[in-house]
Amino acid sequence: MSSNLSRLVAVVLLGGMLGILNSTMVAVGIDALAAAFGTSLSAIGWVSTGFLLAVTAAIPVTSWAVDRFGARRLWLFGLLVFLAGSLGAGLAWDTGSLIAFRAVQGLGAGVLDPLVLTLLARAAGPHRAGRVMGLMGVVLSLGPVLGPLTGGALLQAFSWKWMFLLNVPVGVVAYLLALRVIPADDPPAGRRARLDVTGVALLAPGFVALMLALSQAAEQVAFGVWQVLVPLAAGVALLGGYGLHARRGEPLIDPRLFARRSFSAAVVVMGLVGLATFATLFALPLYFRQVHGVGALAAGMLVAPVGAGAAVAMPLAGRLSDRLGARGLALGGAAVAVVSGLAFTQVGPGTGWAWPVVAGCAMGLGLGFVGAPTMGSLYRLLPAPLIPQGSAVLYMLNQLGAALGIAVVTLIVQTAGDPLGGMRGVFWFALAMVTVILAAVPLLPGCPAPQARAVTERVGSG
Known part of the structure; x- marks a missing residue:
């Protein structure tokens, strides 16, 4: 990897890590925030929910804005919005202001997150897509683990404000480095695509409604209540309306992307990886706390x-996929994840810490060998003009998978008769998800990068 590309990757990942870490860091401080503002946990929970909904709303528009304004300008804008939200959240004076500033943070993160994938894919090209996506996978894997650890350490040593104010100096450094390292990419002169306003009005609220339904399912510990069914019905109706609208004109995200088998397989597999990963990361701390009584x-x-295993696997798997293709590596990783999931289902009160820790590391390794080659295959086979749309779809479905995993885990744990029974139910659910991944992986492209690039040049599709 050239020195210029290495610097670009480092700078982009630094900015991308801000939103990923902050979203998970705040999760450990919800009770501290409720105490600081003298409000209920359900009310303060909107600090996380508002952030997540704002991220989801911003992602579809980002795919259009990349071509309209250029990736560099949009990246710098996203950093500024995130920094403004972070500073405001750190200085918040009541619950309402904190939720509002967290929504501003979410809008910034919704710009940055899919742009990470777009910038890296464009810079790497088809030959190095796997290795660069593997490095991106390290951030995605370690974020959910390092975030709670960082948040816990900050809460022990400082005020809750530093969960947000810490982003300011780091974000300023990321902004200054981006000014120097990210190359200018002014949009081409001539006709520029107009914003699909109708598409924005249907697609963004549709995904927000689905995310709200899943968040409410986790909060209400049920799927059949009006708090879940109303936003779920609204989300399905809005997305259905978008599907009808997208048949005409220049849609925000072209549904014909899903006619490419390799693209459909890749985004479905990544959605399931997000679901299985967050289900595991959400369930394991509960297991250790409720069954073993640790802090x-x-x-x-x-x-x-779990995160460490994925962080080790993704760069290696991504580099190998550039030479070997995605399918074989992902099959091996999914098989390891299935064995790990099976091991989790056998834990009990007498099980020591070593078994679940080793199984967790194996799960991370297995899903890492699925995730990096899958992301690499998607960007290796998509034509360059479709990369921003592909990034938006991939990130939205991965977010939906993560939210669904958390909602299902919460439902299983809360409705079980005892903590151990709930944990075993969750682990059986995770096993089912990685088994589905194993079944879906054969649909991924199996040819190495040079052959895949030749296919792309000949037919322009996966």
């Missing part, structure tokens, strides 16, 4: 091997 910080440290 929050110890539980976070015991679950860290």
